[in-house]
Amino acid sequence: MTTDTVAALLASKIKADMIVKATDQEGIYTKDPKKHPDAEKLDELTFNELIRTHRTPRIQET
Known part of the structure; x- marks a missing residue:
């Protein structure tokens, strides 16, 4: 775990x-x-924008 x-x-x-x-x-x-040299920098990212993309955060309790 990081x-x-x-x-x-x-x-x-x-x-x-x-x-x-x-x-x-x-x-x-x-x-x-x-x-990944083709990575694009995002100037801004709201939580809702994050959810709409495929970069969905996941928090799991262990």
Whole structure:
């Protein structure tokens, strides 16, 4: 389990309003830009837009 997953699970448990994630990437991409040179940078992505795409977040309790 990644640290991002643990953070999301904990945020879900405590009903957090927000998760702040630090990264070495300058933005949100359609794919991992380190592995996919054709990855497109998204200037903005709302939760509803995320749900409408195939990048549906999944949080599972273990």
